[in-house]
Amino acid sequence: MTELSEFLRSRRARLRPEDVGLTPFGGRRRVPGLRREELAQVAGVSVAYYTRLEQGRGQNVSTSVLDAIADALRLDTAERHHLHKLARPENRPRRPADRPQRVRPAVRHLLDSMENVPAHVLGRRLDILAWNRMNTALLGDFGALPPQRRNMAWMVFLDPATRELYADWDGKAADIVALLRSHAGCYPDDPALASLIGELSMKSPEFRKLWAAHDVRDKCFGIKELRHPVVGPLTLACETLVLPVDQDQRVVTYHAEPGSASAESLRLLASWTLEAAGGGGTAAPAEGRDAVAGER
Known part of the structure; x- marks a missing residue:
């Protein structure tokens, strides 16, 4: 299961139908939170389209659709940004993850x-x-x-x-x-x-x-x-x-x-x-206090 799938499922699980203005239906619910079809209804997208997205098969999803899903899930700013990063990898930072970091x-x-x-x-x-x-x-x-x-x-x-x-x-x-x-x-x-x-x-x-x-x-x-x-x-x-x-x-x-x-x-x-440190007002030398991180 992809990171996007797990994130969307975890956000659906936080909400109840009444939280988004829906009347619960279907009797006893097997899983907590909103069902896929309920979220799709609130977001204004088809159930099939949302299902493909949650399964990691939503290619070229638009910003407007992601924003509609974020609104339906009641995502805050950080969660909304995270959703866009997961669903649209081309918008992630282009810096290589293994590039050593040095403090100027x-x-x-x-x-x-x-x-x-x-x-x-x-x-x-x-x-x-x-x-x-x-x-x-x-x-x-x-x-x-x-x-x-x-x-x-x-x-x-x-x-x-x-x-x-x-x-x-x-x-x-x-x-x-x-x-x-x-x-x-x-x-x-x-x-x-x-x-x-x-x-x-x-x-x-x-x-x-x-x-x-x-x-x-x-x-x-x-x-x-x-x-x-x-x-x-x-x-x-x-x-x-x-x-x-x-x-x-x-x-x-x-x-x-x-x-x-x-x-x-x-x-x-x-x-x-x-x-x-001997009463001086200057901080200790940088050696030993500055790290170059790139490998673990």
Whole structure:
């Protein structure tokens, strides 16, 4: 079964006939959610056409038809974009999935200049490509991990310290899987991504369950509750900035509300970090903090 088939079936399963203005018919329903004929009716397409699409045989499907199906399924922006990527492969990024990712020197300098703001760069597959000193103080020492383990999905599901760090681990895990699913829609033939998903599926029952849900999100901001081993509870705003030159790279930052207890904790963490580094105001050399990701 194709990724498109599984995604459409999972979205149909979320809806009931009454959710889309239909009266249930046909007695006892064997499967949850909308039937194919009900979705086709709401979307204004023939049952045969929708069935071919869900089975992966809908060649040259138009944008208008995909939008009608997305409307019928009540898809949000991220899900709608994912549907278009799956149904129209020609619109996927043309960059090769195995192209090594390098962080531009200007971006590394930007991270270094953010002395009081934890920040890191995520690449394809949620690989961690670069980070600053405050990020190490807040989230842990990425540089101590083997390069193939510098991946946010791997850390969230398989690293005990990372699991303990997030107070709402369930929410963090769901966000990570939904974002990884979006990456899979862009690069369905990426062998490194398939290897990562295979490892997580084999070693984490939570990942298997979340992956099977086919949820897609592209969360760019939010509030994170952390349980830091040194400064205790933290409530931080997380902002994600997509780099215009390489949209597979995102700068992720954390900051606290001014005057809050979390802001004071971050200030203390920053001062301790500088003291540990010898009191200087310049971030550590890029060597050991910058990764080139291309193989797993």
